[in-house]
Amino acid sequence: MRKEDVDHSLYLVTDSTPAILGDKDICAVVEAALRGGVTCVQYRDKTSDTGALVATARRLHAITQRHDVPLLINDRIDVALAIGCEGVHIGQDDLDLSSARKLLGPDAIIGVTVSNAEETDVACKGGADYLGIGTVFATPTKENTKSIIGVDGLQQILLQIADEPIKTVCIGGINASNASRVMWQSEAPGGKGKALDGVAVVSAIMAAPDPEEASWDLLRLVRSPPAFARAAVTAEQQARSPEDLLALVPEVVRAVDAKKPLSHNMTNLVVQNFAANVALSVGASPIMANYGEEARDLAMLGGALVLNMGTVTPKGLENYLKALRAYNEAGRPVVFDPVGAGATAVRRAATKTILGSGYIDVLKGNQSEILSCIPGGAEVQQRGVDSSAPGNDADRQKLGSAIRELAVRRRNVVVMTGKTDYITAGRAVFTVDNGHAYLGMVTGTGCCLGTTVSAMVAAYPDDKLAAVVAGLLLYSIAAEVAAEREDVKGPGTFVPAFIDELFNLRKATAKGDLGWLERAR
Numbered sequence: 001m002r003k004e005d006v007d008h009s010l011y012l013v014t015d016s017t018p019a020i021l022g023d024k025d026i027c028a029v030v031e032a033a034l035r036g037g038v039t040c041v042q043y044r045d046k047t048s049d050t051g052a053l054v055a056t057a058r059r060l061h062a063i064t065q066r067h068d069v070p071l072l073i074n075d076r077i078d079v080a081l082a083i084g085c086e087g088v089h090i091g092q093d094d095l096d097l098s099s100a101r102k103l104l105g106p107d108a109i110i111g112v113t114v115s116n117a118e119e120t121d122v123a124c125k126g127g128a129d130y131l132g133i134g135t136v137f138a139t140p141t142k143e144n145t146k147s148i149i150g151v152d153g154l155q156q157i158l159l160q161i162a163d164e165p166i167k168t169v170c171i172g173g174i175n176a177s178n179a180s181r182v183m184w185q186s187e188a189p190g191g192k193g194k195a196l197d198g199v200a201v202v203s204a205i206m207a208a209p210d211p212e213e214a215s216w217d218l219l220r221l222v223r224s225p226p227a228f229a230r231a232a233v234t235a236e237q238q239a240r241s242p243e244d245l246l247a248l249v250p251e252v253v254r255a256v257d258a259k260k261p262l263s264h265n266m267t268n269l270v271v272q273n274f275a276a277n278v279a280l281s282v283g284a285s286p287i288m289a290n291y292g293e294e295a296r297d298l299a300m301l302g303g304a305l306v307l308n309m310g311t312v313t314p315k316g317l318e319n320y321l322k323a324l325r326a327y328n329e330a331g332r333p334v335v336f337d338p339v340g341a342g343a344t345a346v347r348r349a350a351t352k353t354i355l356g357s358g359y360i361d362v363l364k365g366n367q368s369e370i371l372s373c374i375p376g377g378a379e380v381q382q383r384g385v386d387s388s389a390p391g392n393d394a395d396r397q398k399l400g401s402a403i404r405e406l407a408v409r410r411r412n413v414v415v416m417t418g419k420t421d422y423i424t425a426g427r428a429v430f431t432v433d434n435g436h437a438y439l440g441m442v443t444g445t446g447c448c449l450g451t452t453v454s455a456m457v458a459a460y461p462d463d464k465l466a467a468v469v470a471g472l473l474l475y476s477i478a479a480e481v482a483a484e485r486e487d488v489k490g491p492g493t494f495v496p497a498f499i500d501e502l503f504n505l506r507k508a509t510a511k512g513d514l515g516w517l518e519r520a521r
């Protein structure tokens, strides 16, 4: 087999420890995995004596050869030479690349594990054939893994090697629940980076009750985009003008009115009642369900999920992750509101975990919350960028480019609220200047915007940018209209009037009365 022809889609790394292999025969497991479609095998055994290593490697090679799949040996160049297999995989603590190349010759496949920019650079310059990039997610399979790089770190490396003629797989905690998402999410912004060639797994196959079926399943997942990718904002949708988007607002609001979509809120203790009433006013069916086990069933009902981090607890976080997974698998929209994201270490960690564990269709927060979702965003914040200062063009530009980068990286829609609200899917940044000071004097108005947006994306999932713009305009204009009413004397009387006006504007829109939209700024 020529090394250019190697398919890295599903790369199996073996493990001989009882915790993973159990009492199964390694050759039987590898054979089953190959029947299931594994495209590359690495024999990794950190404990056996050299004689046993060579004997097992020989048996494995006979099997992989029958399936026309390369066999690589982890670390042990001597074993690879002894059995004459296709190559080796070396880690950062193993023999160096150029010595390995000297020993094995130009035709051998040599892969290198990398976890940062420098290691990647060295491996590419040294002529590695492929990179094993990791550790993506924490995994019990390998002891003392060095750094957990997440999908963000993976994307960074793929961007760095955009023009290198090298193959790539990622490794660490990859399984059927995340393989498809990691392949899609790691794709670098705007198609600028390298696409991952595949995933490398140990336990997802070696510890599976049925390795053949597990392999078959994983290969299918690696090769097909995840359910939510179908409805990501397209380049054409991004290219529209503010006027184009404004023209779609009535259609979005009417879609909510007609469909009464489910708005599934996992939200904080303070806003449950208010958020449910807001959902009803904009035309959605609210359910305030914080128990993750329910999410799978609820995700099937054609709605959207709001993850609001307002009251975060360890149990709550587990519930969020279950729900996130269920909605991602169903291809239904998820709105994430990282309430107080930068405020405490717990919230910073929870935000990172949520962002790393699934796909967020719409990320919504105030300036400090959104900036805490951006690597280096805290600095922008500390430099004193002030979104509440209208007319400061330099600040607007800085914030605009920060959130554009965030949306590009995450391939989603980002909404940053403030006196001016910013919306972007990575290309243009749209702003909304509607709203009223009372919104800032009543608790939960930010959270309820998340609920409103969830109703819009649930009813209009194929155009999330238009849906988000519609939600923001409906919400902030309803606040203006309510605040101007004669019966509204302050924040207290504002709340019921606001709920009324959300309802009134929706009903007016359904009837074709669009006067309120003339207020859009």
Ligand code: 3NM
Residues within 6 Å of the ligand: 013, 113, 132, 133, 134, 135, 136, 139, 140, 141, 142, 145, 171, 172, 173, 174, 200, 201, 202, 203, 204
């Ligand atoms: N190398 P699982 S992580 C062998 O980060 C290995 O370099 C890693 O096992 C690295 O698929 C890892 O069971 C173990 O999570 C991956």
Ligand code: MG
Residues within 6 Å of the ligand: 074, 075, 090, 091, 092, 093, 094
């Ligand atoms: Mg190693």
